[in-house]
Amino acid sequence: MSPEHYLILSAALFTIGAIGVMVRRNSIVVFMCIELMLNAGNLALVTFSRTTGTIDGQIMAFFVMAVAAAEVVIGLAIIMAIYRSRRSASVDDANLLKA
Amino acid sequence: MSEMHIDWAGLSPMIIVFAAAFVGLLFEAVVPKTKRLPVQVALAIAALAAAFIAVAANAGKSATAFSTGETDIGSVVLDGPGLFLQGTIAILALIAVLLLAEQRTTKGGDFVNEAAVVADSAADVAQRREPGATEIFPLALFAVGGMMMFVVSGDLLTMFVALEMLSLPLYLLCGLAKRRRLISQEAALKYFLLGAFASAFFVYGMAMLYGFAGTIDLNGINQAGISSGEPRILLYIGVGMLAVALLFKAAAVPFHMWTPDVYTGAPTPVTALMAGCVKVAAFGGLLRVFNVGLESSAWDWHMILTVIAIATMIGGAFFAVTQRNIKRLLAYSSIANAGYLLIGVIALGDAVGQTMFYLAAYGFTVIAAFAVVSLVRDGDNEATDLSRWAGLGKNSPGTAVIFTILMLALAGIPFTSGFTAKFGLFSAGVEAGEVGLVVVGVISSAILAFPYLRVVVLLWLNEPAPDAPTVNLPSPMAGTVVAAGVAATILLGVAPGFLLDIASQASTYMAN
Numbered sequence: 001m002s003p004e005h006y007l008i009l010s011a012a013l014f015t016i017g018a019i020g021v022m023v024r025r026n027s028i029v030v031f032m033c034i035e036l037m038l039n040a041g042n043l044a045l046v047t048f049s050r051t052t053g054t055i056d057g058q059i060m061a062f063f064v065m066a067v068a069a070a071e072v073v074i075g076l077a078i079i080m081a082i083y084r085s086r087r088s089a090s091v092d093d094a095n096l097l098k099a
Numbered sequence: 100m101s102e103m104h105i106d107w108a109g110l111s112p113m114i115i116v117f118a119a120a121f122v123g124l125l126f127e128a129v130v131p132k133t134k135r136l137p138v139q140v141a142l143a144i145a146a147l148a149a150a151f152i153a154v155a156a157n158a159g160k161s162a163t164a165f166s167t168g169e170t171d172i173g174s175v176v177l178d179g180p181g182l183f184l185q186g187t188i189a190i191l192a193l194i195a196v197l198l199l200a201e202q203r204t205t206k207g208g209d210f211v212n213e214a215a216v217v218a219d220s221a222a223d224v225a226q227r228r229e230p231g232a233t234e235i236f237p238l239a240l241f242a243v244g245g246m247m248m249f250v251v252s253g254d255l256l257t258m259f260v261a262l263e264m265l266s267l268p269l270y271l272l273c274g275l276a277k278r279r280r281l282i283s284q285e286a287a288l289k290y291f292l293l294g295a296f297a298s299a300f301f302v303y304g305m306a307m308l309y310g311f312a313g314t315i316d317l318n319g320i321n322q323a324g325i326s327s328g329e330p331r332i333l334l335y336i337g338v339g340m341l342a343v344a345l346l347f348k349a350a351a352v353p354f355h356m357w358t359p360d361v362y363t364g365a366p367t368p369v370t371a372l373m374a375g376c377v378k379v380a381a382f383g384g385l386l387r388v389f390n391v392g393l394e395s396s397a398w399d400w401h402m403i404l405t406v407i408a409i410a411t412m413i414g415g416a417f418f419a420v421t422q423r424n425i426k427r428l429l430a431y432s433s434i435a436n437a438g439y440l441l442i443g444v445i446a447l448g449d450a451v452g453q454t455m456f457y458l459a460a461y462g463f464t465v466i467a468a469f470a471v472v473s474l475v476r477d478g479d480n481e482a483t484d485l486s487r488w489a490g491l492g493k494n495s496p497g498t499a500v501i502f503t504i505l506m507l508a509l510a511g512i513p514f515t516s517g518f519t520a521k522f523g524l525f526s527a528g529v530e531a532g533e534v535g536l537v538v539v540g541v542i543s544s545a546i547l548a549f550p551y552l553r554v555v556v557l558l559w560l561n562e563p564a565p566d567a568p569t570v571n572l573p574s575p576m577a578g579t580v581v582a583a584g585v586a587a588t589i590l591l592g593v594a595p596g597f598l599l600d601i602a603s604q605a606s607t608y609m610a611n
Contacts, residue, residue, distance in 0.1 A: 007310075014303055021296055027288060034295045041302030048310035057309055060256050064302055067263045071295055074267045078274055078287045085218035085281060091292070094285040097360040 006047040013040035027079050027089045031072075038068045101168030109157055109164045109177040112150040112185055113251075116244040119146030123237035139236040140200040144193060146240060150247070151189040157182055161609045163253065173316045176253035179605030183455050184250040184383040191375045191462045192243040194580050198368040198470050199235055203574040205479045209366045210235055211277045218280035231277060238268040239372065246376055250383030253391070255305040255315040255341075258384060262301065262348070265380060266294050269373060273365040278480055286364025293357045297347035304340030307333045308392075317392035324395035331399075338393060338400050345388065348381035351407055351441060352414040355434045359418075362430035367481060370426065371469035371580075374433050375462040382437075382458055385444050386451055391608050394447060404445050408536055412438030412543035419550045425472055426483050428550055429465065432509055435547050436461055439540050443524055446531035452606030453520075453527040456599055460516035460591050467584020468505045470577050471498060475568050482568035485554065490563030495570040499558045501585055508588045510551040511544050516591035523599065 013036055020033030042061040049057025083089045107114075123142055130138050157177060164175035202208045210231030216222045245264030252258040274287030309315050311333035312323030324334065347354040362370045393400060415435030422428040443454030475482050475491070475498070482488065492499035508515035521544060528537040573581065591598060 010306075014299075017299070018296075021292075027292065030292055031295070034292070034299050037296075037299035038302055041299065041306050044303065044306035045309060048306060051310065052313035054313055056256075056315060057306070060305070060309070060315070063256055063260060067260060067298075070267060071263065071298075074270055075291055075295065078270060078284065078291050081214065081218075081274065082284050082288055085220075085284065091288070094288055096282045096285055097289070097364055 120240035173253035181251035246380035301344035307337030408441035452603035463587035489561035
């Protein structure tokens with residue numbers, strides 16, 4: 001397969017993730033969609049590592065994975081705290097701040 | 100392979116802050132609970148003061164922190180703008196940390212003791228008498244360290260790691276309020292989901308620019324803007340997505356939606372930290388990316404950034420007019436100010452010094468303003484509704500005078516830092532040929548002056564309600580914050596020359 005196919009796949013994954021963030025209401029699912037977007041970025045990084053003939057892209061993908069893992073820890077802690085007080089993880093129920 | 104040379108002195112400000120954050124975590128484990136607060140506060144203050152001194156000791160430097168033999172490795176670039184903004188962040192964070200430590204406004208401080216206890220349960224009501232968690236100080240130090248790394252990062256990967264380093268602790272800090280915990284947690288959730296969304300855009304934009312340039316070094320991307328043979332669409336997508344992520348942190352329209360909610364929901368000391376320091380860091384990143392990395396492709400992004408700047412200035416000012424809550428008003432004013440600062444980003448080169456001066460001046464004023472907001476209380480809660488502030492000048496003239504000065508500074512009245520900063524920034528914009536943007540900026544400032552002056556009228560000319568909120572006498576902590584903020588606001592308005600000189604001397608990025 002040529003690198004373009006990987007880039008098209010990565011763009012498709014990123015778009016699916018971005019649409020998911022906007023249309024899904026459960027904060028866990030929204031968060032999973034964000035992870036999908038990050039992984040789409042990883043796929044693009046690795047593909048470009050191949051096309052440009054440099055190793056940087058693969059190393060960056062590792063950094064992105066590590067940062068994403070840290071983000072999961074923080075995110076799930078916040079979502080857990082909200083779920084325990086409200087018995088709901090829907091982003092629509094979190095509406096106390098409407099002006 | 101020649102040996103790696105590391106400039107330890109240049110890295111020392113960041114090393115000090117991160118080391119203190121780790122030591123702070125250790126203190127959480129070994130120091131008894133009753134003694135933790137003074138220890139943590141002293142550690143945080145000492146670390147930030149030492150970091151500021153270390154930045155000052157590096158003044159005038161223009162080099163990369165890492166190099167092998169003769170080759171520079173551009174991941175951390177210690178140059179004028181980077182060091183100036185590092186110093187600004189350190190000093191503003193030093194002030195904001197004092198506000199985090201304030202305990203007298205409400206018993207035990209503004210932060211929850213055990214964040215894991217279910218909000219508004221019986222156990223939660225019981226723990227309101229307990230002193231707040233002291234983990235907030237290491238968290239704040241990690242965030243500040245991330246900000247200091249963000250403004251000196253010379254490649255996109257370092258910038259991404261620094262961006263996450265500054266964001267993740269802030270997401271947590273937003274959710275740690277003791278009172279109104281549901282709102283605070285909601286603010287944390289919103290900030291987190293939108294912030295993570297924005298950082299996904301950063302990663303994808305970074306990948307696109309890497310594909311375009313074959314490197315993530317900002318200088319290399321600038322070179323590639325002239326010479327790369329890759330399709331130019333990669334550059335456009337990359338710049339666009341990178342800009343989304345950075346403008347999100349800077350709170351520019353249309354990426355501003357989180358700002359009013361998070362500023363309102365987060366504990367006020369954390370809001371002060373965000374409004375002061377994160378703004379500096381975000382614009383430090385924007386200035387570096389556009390001045391160093393994307394200068395050669397300025398024609399490609401100039402138009403879209405101009406549209407965003409105009410939308411931010413006008414949108415922020417118009418929404419500020421309709422606000423009834425003082426924290427939301429300050430949030431929209433922070434959005435409008437992001438628009439003015441974008442003029443400095445678009446103007447490139449010569450405007451960097453004025454933009455940095457504006458950031459420092461605005462940071463002092465806004466931190467002091469949020470400090471005053473945290474002092475005006477209805478019982479244990481903050482009286483954030485503007486109608487409750489009516490006639491404050493009759494009951495607490497001192498607080499009202501201070502808040503009036505801060506409001507006038509934000510409105511840009513002469514003899515305050517707001518005027519000198521705006522004047523300098525707008526004239527730099529005119530010199531760079533951005534006359535249209537500056538005209539919009541002046542109109543927006545005029546609109547924005549209205550809500551500020553309405554607050555002043557409310558303070559002095561209205562009769563106080565019989566159950567008017569009380570102003571808690573600040574301890575030396577919050578007192579110092581307010582005093583330092585007001586002193587800087589007046590000093591930079593009357594005698595701005597000193598800091599302006601430093602800023603303009605420090606305004607050149609390291610050339611490759």
